[in-house]
Amino acid sequence: MARRWLGRSATRGRPLERLTKTHTATEATVVAVFREEAGRLTAALVRVLGDFDLAEEVVQDSLVAALEKWPEQGIPDKPGAWLMTAARRRAIDILRRDKRYREKVALLERSNLKPEPAEADDRLRLIFTCCHPALSPEAQVALTLRAVAGFTTAEIASAFLVAEAAIAQRIVRAKRKIVAANIPYRVPEGDELPLRLDAVLTVLYLMFNEGYLSRSAQVAMRRDLAEDALWLTSLLATLMPDQPEVLGLQALMKLNLARSRARFDAAGEMVLLADQDRKLWDRAAIVEGIALLDRAGAMKAPGPYQLQAAIAALHAEASSWAATDWHQIVALYDALLRLVDSPVVRLNRAVAVSHFVGPDVALGEVNDLAIALSGYHLFHSTRAELLDQLGEPILAREARRRALDLCQNPAERSLLERKLAR
Amino acid sequence: MKYVLMFGGTAEDQEAWEKLPKDQLAAAYERTGKWFEEHGRAGRIIGGEELQGPNSSTTVRIKSGKAIVTDGPFIEAKEIIGGFAIVEVKDLDEALAMAKTWPGGGWVEVRPVVDHSND
Numbered sequence: 001m002a003r004r005w006l007g008r009s010a011t012r013g014r015p016l017e018r019l020t021k022t023h024t025a026t027e028a029t030v031v032a033v034f035r036e037e038a039g040r041l042t043a044a045l046v047r048v049l050g051d052f053d054l055a056e057e058v059v060q061d062s063l064v065a066a067l068e069k070w071p072e073q074g075i076p077d078k079p080g081a082w083l084m085t086a087a088r089r090r091a092i093d094i095l096r097r098d099k100r101y102r103e104k105v106a107l108l109e110r111s112n113l114k115p116e117p118a119e120a121d122d123r124l125r126l127i128f129t130c131c132h133p134a135l136s137p138e139a140q141v142a143l144t145l146r147a148v149a150g151f152t153t154a155e156i157a158s159a160f161l162v163a164e165a166a167i168a169q170r171i172v173r174a175k176r177k178i179v180a181a182n183i184p185y186r187v188p189e190g191d192e193l194p195l196r197l198d199a200v201l202t203v204l205y206l207m208f209n210e211g212y213l214s215r216s217a218q219v220a221m222r223r224d225l226a227e228d229a230l231w232l233t234s235l236l237a238t239l240m241p242d243q244p245e246v247l248g249l250q251a252l253m254k255l256n257l258a259r260s261r262a263r264f265d266a267a268g269e270m271v272l273l274a275d276q277d278r279k280l281w282d283r284a285a286i287v288e289g290i291a292l293l294d295r296a297g298a299m300k301a302p303g304p305y306q307l308q309a310a311i312a313a314l315h316a317e318a319s320s321w322a323a324t325d326w327h328q329i330v331a332l333y334d335a336l337l338r339l340v341d342s343p344v345v346r347l348n349r350a351v352a353v354s355h356f357v358g359p360d361v362a363l364g365e366v367n368d369l370a371i372a373l374s375g376y377h378l379f380h381s382t383r384a385e386l387l388d389q390l391g392e393p394i395l396a397r398e399a400r401r402r403a404l405d406l407c408q409n410p411a412e413r414s415l416l417e418r419k420l421a422r
Numbered sequence: 423m424k425y426v427l428m429f430g431g432t433a434e435d436q437e438a439w440e441k442l443p444k445d446q447l448a449a450a451y452e453r454t455g456k457w458f459e460e461h462g463r464a465g466r467i468i469g470g471e472e473l474q475g476p477n478s479s480t481t482v483r484i485k486s487g488k489a490i491v492t493d494g495p496f497i498e499a500k501e502i503i504g505g506f507a508i509v510e511v512k513d514l515d516e517a518l519a520m521a522k523t524w525p526g527g528g529w530v531e532v533r534p535v536v537d538h539s540n541d
Contacts, residue, residue, distance in 0.1 A: 134514060181534045182423045184513040192515070 029075060031150075031223055034063055035231060037080045038150025041087055043122030046185055049104060052129065053175040054091060056147050062086035063152055123148065124239040125185050127232075131200040132183050139174035140203045141210075142167055148235075149228050159225045160210065197240075201249050201305065204233050208253050213409060226257060237292075247296035248306030251289045255312035258285035269418070270411035274321040286316045307336040326356035343372035347382055359389040377407035381416060424468070424535040425517040427507045431528025436475060436502050453525035458507070461520055470507030504528070508535075 038059055045055035062083045076082040092108050095101040130144040145151040145159075153171065157164040177183065188196040211225025230253040237246045262276035271277075293309050311332050318324040333349035346369055354362030363386045366379070373379035380403035387396035397420065404416045431439075442450065454472075461467045479495045495502070504526070511517050514532070521530035 132514075134518070181532075182513045184515050186515070188515070192519070 026071065026075070030066070030070060033075065033079045034066075034150030035228065036150075037083050038063065038146075039123040039126055039148040039235075040080065041084055042147045043126045044084070045087060045091065046126070047122060048107060049091065052178050052185060054094065056143075056175060058087040058090040058094070059083070059150075060146060060152065061090045063150060067152065123235065124187050127200060127236060127239075128187050128196060129178065129183060129185050131196075131203045132178075133196070133199050134181060134183055135174045135177060136170075137203065137206065139170050140199075141207050142170050143174050144203055144232065145207070145228065146171060149232055151223060151228070155223050159223060197243060197245070200236065201233075201245060204229050204236070205249060205305075207232070208256075212256060226253070229253060230257060242299070244296040244299040244301045245303040245305050247292050247299075248303060248309050251292035251296065252305055252309035252312055254285055254289035254292065255309060255316050258282040258289060258316060264411070270415045272415070273315060278320065281316065286313075289313065289316070302335070302339075304336060304340050307332050307339070311336075324355070326352050330356050343369045344376070344378075347373060347376075347379060351382060354386060354389070359386045362386055363390065375406060377403040377405075377412070379403075380406065384419075423511065423513060423517075424537070425509050425511065425514075426533050426535060427470075427509060427517065427521055427524070428503050428531040428533070429505045429507075429524060429526055429528060430501050430503045430531065432500055433476075433502060435528050436504065439504075440475065450526070457523065457525050461507075461509070466509050466511050466516075466520065468508040468510050470505065472505040473503060476502050501529075 041062070042055050042059045045059065046052050049055050065086050066079075066083060070076075088108055092105055095105045095108070126148055127144065130147050131140045135143065142156050145156050146153065151159075153168050154164050156162075157167045160167070187193075208226050208229035211227070211229060230250065233246065233250045233253055237243075237250050240246055259273070259276065259281050261282065262278065262280035263271055265271050289309065290313050293306065293313055296306050296309075311329055314325050314329055314332070329352040330349060333345060333352060336345055337349065347366060350362045350365040350369075353365060363383070366383055366386060369379060380399045384396045384399040384403060387393075387399060400416055400420055404413060404420065407413050407416060439447075439450075458467060458470065476495045479493075481492050481494060481496045483490045483492065483496075509517060509520060511520070514534075517532050521532050524530050
């Protein structure tokens with residue numbers, strides 16, 4: 001599960017850290033600048049230095065320097081140039097200590113390093129290097145956030161509720177491996193591309209889910225993982241406009257984020273899709289998401305992300321939970337199962353079946369998943385809902401308790417507790 | 423850049439391999455032989471060998487200056503290394519591409535070697 005693999009379980013039982021920082025105009029601008037510039041800077045420096053590790057390190061140092069200086073001095077007119085100067089100085093400092101790098105120092109001092117839009121392709125190489133399958137998935141996520149999206153290590157740590165030192169170590173190890181194993185700085189071609197692109201999309205999707213699921217009304221963070229995952233996916237879609245699954249994932253994220261405002265009530269409690277106030281949904285984002293999906297669909301190569309986005313689109317277009325086109329949703333889940341047969345997809349399909357055919361048939365389908373999903377809280381909470389509908393309150397309660405035992409997300413736990421208290 | 427490709431599998435894989443009927447074994451050797459030949463002709467292979475089974479293995483342990491000889495592989499592993507190839511390629515992706523085409527089944531571990539040329 002997305003949430004578990006990043007070591008979240010290590011923080012189990014610890015109350016969610018309340019970050020006192022909130023979004024201010026300046027902070028939002030700083031984040032936007034970092035996001036826009038970090039990947040370009042890193043890409044330009046990797047090109048000049050031929051050293052991924054050093055390039056990434058000095059860009060990170062320049063971001064940290066900016067975080068110290070900009071709040072007092074204000075954001076410079078050309079923030080990209082400011083960051084590049086800081087990064088370059090830092091690189092020269094580091095390289096001067098080593099005589100072997102005299103040539104590189106000269107190169108850095110001479111070169112007119114401007115992160116130009118023409119170098120957009122370099123960011124694509126950067127993304128593929130950060131998401132190389134020879135690196136662990138955790139490292140891929142952390143490295144992508146840092147090198148491409150301009151997160152500081154501290155920001156990654158707070159987004160994942162993991163100690164900063166652990167994130168730093170993860171990144172150092174990954175960068176060492178890139179150098180030691182000579183992981184190339186390139187965009188894969190030919191037969192290689194589909195699998196490698198899948199790996200990149202997996203990283204972005206994990207990143208999004210981590211941000212989306214762990215979001216709650218109480219936690220205000222300087223950077224929003226789900227928003228950044230969408231930003232990265234949009235960047236990828238710009239760099240690779242002919243890949244329908246990239247657009248599909250972008251559409252999926254956009255459609256999910258469009259529901260953000262309705263996902264928590266005034267008291268900060270989580271509201272399920274069925275109960276959400278649909279007037280709070282972001283209509284403009286829904287229109288954009290559906291347009292992306294249409295563009296992907298025109299390429300006539302359906303894939304799992306497009307299908308999931310299509311399901312999200314049907315929810316987004318329905319005027320109410322009851323008015324949802326369940327028939328179509330079941331058909332989309334069937335198509336999805338033909339591509340990726342997973343018990344979680346089957347569970348979601350069963351929910352749609354319960355509305356389309358009936359809760360008894362759905363419960364039968366859910367029960368068939370008992371072995372595969374016995375450790376998954378949503379399996380038990382889905383059973384609880386279906387048992388309620390079938391007039392089995394005692395069994396429903398039992399299933400809900402089991403779900404609560406397995407669930408770690410505070411917002412979801414609170415929802416289950418409220419239902420148990422009824 | 424130099425890498426070592428280590429070809430391995432489970433103990434069961436090894437057993438199954440040893441029990442293959444003659445014609446199938448010959449066909450399997452032909453496939454792996456062809457792999458070595460093709461990559462060798464392309465200049466990617468520096469060396470490599472197939473190893474005899476773990477039953478033929480002897481381990482020498484060096485402990486505080488003393489060498490102790492024991493029967494069998496070093497680790498009582500469920501996984502066995504059956505052979506290796508030393509390859510010279512551009513980067514990890516090229517080494518991985520070779521590993522992906524390995525016709526011998528099991529798994530292939532790809533490890534870069536230490537470069538002492540700049541020492």
